[in-house]
Amino acid sequence: MARVADVVSETARAKSLLLDPPDWAGHLAGQHVDVRLTADDGYQAQRSYSIASAPEDEHLQLTIERIEDGEVSPYLTDDLHPGDELELRGPIGGYFVWRESLGGPVLLVAGGSGVVPLRAILRHHRAAKSDIPVRLVYSARTQADLLYREELESFDTVITLTREEWSGHTGRVGRDLLEEAAWPLADHPLVYVCGPTGFVEGVADALVAIGHAANRIRTERFGPA
Amino acid sequence: MIELDGNAIGGELYDVFGMDMTGVMGVCTYCGAHAPVAEAVVYMRGPGTVARCRACHELHMVLVTIRDVTCVDISGLAALEMQ
Ligand SMILES: Cc1cc2nc3c(=O)[nH]c(=O)nc-3n(C[C@H](O)[C@H](O)[C@H](O)COP(=O)(O)OP(=O)(O)OC[C@H]3O[C@@H](n4cnc5c(N)ncnc54)[C@H](O)[C@@H]3O)c2cc1C
Ligand SMILES: [Zn+2]
Numbered sequence: 001m002a003r004v005a006d007v008v009s010e011t012a013r014a015k016s017l018l019l020d021p022p023d024w025a026g027h028l029a030g031q032h033v034d035v036r037l038t039a040d041d042g043y044q045a046q047r048s049y050s051i052a053s054a055p056e057d058e059h060l061q062l063t064i065e066r067i068e069d070g071e072v073s074p075y076l077t078d079d080l081h082p083g084d085e086l087e088l089r090g091p092i093g094g095y096f097v098w099r100e101s102l103g104g105p106v107l108l109v110a111g112g113s114g115v116v117p118l119r120a121i122l123r124h125h126r127a128a129k130s131d132i133p134v135r136l137v138y139s140a141r142t143q144a145d146l147l148y149r150e151e152l153e154s155f156d157t158v159i160t161l162t163r164e165e166w167s168g169h170t171g172r173v174g175r176d177l178l179e180e181a182a183w184p185l186a187d188h189p190l191v192y193v194c195g196p197t198g199f200v201e202g203v204a205d206a207l208v209a210i211g212h213a214a215n216r217i218r219t220e221r222f223g224p225a
Numbered sequence: 226m227i228e229l230d231g232n233a234i235g236g237e238l239y240d241v242f243g244m245d246m247t248g249v250m251g252v253c254t255y256c257g258a259h260a261p262v263a264e265a266v267v268y269m270r271g272p273g274t275v276a277r278c279r280a281c282h283e284l285h286m287v288l289v290t291i292r293d294v295t296c297v298d299i300s301g302l303a304a305l306e307m308q
Contacts, residue, residue, distance in 0.1 A: 034236040048233055092235040094245035095263035197228050219264065221230045 001085040005059050010147050013066045014113070015077040016052060018059035021088055026055050029124035030097035030117045030192070030220075033062070033090030037072060047072045050116040050194075050220075051091065054123035063147060065113045096192065096220040098124070104190050105133035105183040109173060109203050111195025112140060114222055115147050118194055122155050137181050139173045139199070173199070175206045182212070191217045196225035226270045231263040234274060237288055237295045238262070250306040256281035257303075 002021035010016055029051075036046045053061035066077040080086065098106060098121045106125075108118040115138050125134050135156040140146050142164040152159075158181045160169035169177060183189040191212060193203045200221045207217055231247055238246040247263035258280035265276040265285055276286040278301070285301040299305070 032232070032235075048236070089236050092239060092245075093232055093247050093263070094235075095248035095261050096232050197230075200230075219230060220232045221228070223227045223229055 002060065002088050004080055004082055004084045004086060006082055007080060010063055011145055013077075013145070014063055014147060015066075016061050016063045017076065017080060017086070018061055019086065019088070021060055024060060027051055027060075027091035028094070028097040028099060029054055029120040031091040031093045031120075032117065033060075033088045033092060035062075035072065035076065036087045036089065037075060038087070045071050048092070049076075051120050052116045054120055054127050056124065056127035063113065063116050096194070096218055098190075098192065100125075100128055100130050100132065102190060103132060105187050106135070107182050107189050107191045108134065108136040109178075109191065109193045109195075110136065110138045111173070111199035111203070112145070112222075112225070113147070114193075114195025114199070114220070115140075115152075116194075117220065118192060119148050119152070121192065122152075126155075133183065135181060135183070137173060137177065139195070173203050173206070175210055178203070178206055179210055182207075182210070185211050188213070188216060192220075193217065194220040195222060197221040197223060198225055226268050229267045229269060231261070231265040231267055231276060233267055233269065234276065234286075234288060235263075237274070237290060238297070241295050241297050246305070248308060250308065251285060251302045252304040252306065253278045253281060253283065253285065254301050254303040255283040259306075262305075 002019040005020050006018040008016040032048045032050045034046050034048050038044050049062045052063045064073050064076045067073045110118045137158045139160050193200050200219050235247045249262050250259050251262050266279050267276045274288040287298040289296050
């Protein structure tokens with residue numbers, strides 16, 4: 001059982017939980033945990049949540065977007081308070097992770113809450129003082145939905161909004177934006193794509209269409225949009 | 226039925242195999258495609274979960290979890306190749 005050290009509002013719909021799991025042996029940037037809730041009558045529900053913090057950070061951080069009719073996410077965003085406990089399994093995953101030995105240049109492509117594990121990669125990259133080039137392309141609905149907005153401005157980040165006109169890019173992440181933002185193909189970029197299932201499929205197809213090698217594209221799907 | 230990928234079953238597979246399986250190469254029994262387990266098409270539905278080949282969509286794995294114990298049938302994979 002991990003103790004909740006703090007709960008932080010990220011947007012109107014998303015909160016971060018700062019956790020202190022006992023005997024935590026550390027994690028790799030990009031990994032997730034499984035959170036399990038058990039009701040008084042014994043009924044259990046389990047969901048996966050990516051780790052938002054770098055291995056070097058003090059607390060284990062999760063960022064959860066509330067799905068209105070959801071079984072688990074509203075509890076995590078609305079009902080947890082510092083001092084509460086949460087059952088976790090993990091860290092999980094050895095594929096959707098980045099560490100310096102995997103090289104780059106690295107392109108990270110996020111849709112919505114898919115930015116969570118990619119933010120962990122950015123924080124780890126900075127903490128490790130890596131000089132491998134890394135860039136984030138992040139698609140969100142509106143400015144109000146942007147997670148970690150201020151922090152991401154301190155990285156090489158390209159944001160596109162799908163439901164709001166603003167001074168930056170608008171529209172979905174398609175071939176044009178990827179061609180503009182991706183590293184030269186000759187450098188064999190390593191690409192991480194994360195977000196809703198449909199978003200990930202669309203971006204992965206577009207990357208292959210513009211010439212990226214399928215075995216240099218790592219994907220993680222979060223479910224419906 | 227929610228469509229995900231093999232990352233989502235990393236926890237269950239870890240419990241069964243005692244190691245991370247998402248980065249292990251699976252070889253499809255039906256079409257021979259090689260792909261990391263993380264790239265399988267995964268459908269979650271109640272206690273049963275299935276993983277299918279992204280290339281030919283045949284069944285790779287069936288996972289059933291009852292009271293904390295997960296059983297997995299991997300007959301759709303001809304081989305699991307550690308990297
Ligand atoms: C590997 C992995 C990592 C994940 N990391 C994160 C993360 O860091 N942060 C985060 O907020 N979520 C993350 N998710 C999604 C998370 O696991 C849950 O699916 C999500 O919180 C919804 O759960 P719920 O119980 O609230 O909704 P449910 O009760 O499962 O679903 C309620 C309704 O919402 C729809 N729905 C289900 N999932 C989603 C979704 N992701 N988006 C929109 N609608 C949905 C369902 O179709 C259903 O109609 C991750 C998923 C995976 C597989
Ligand atoms: Zn196949």
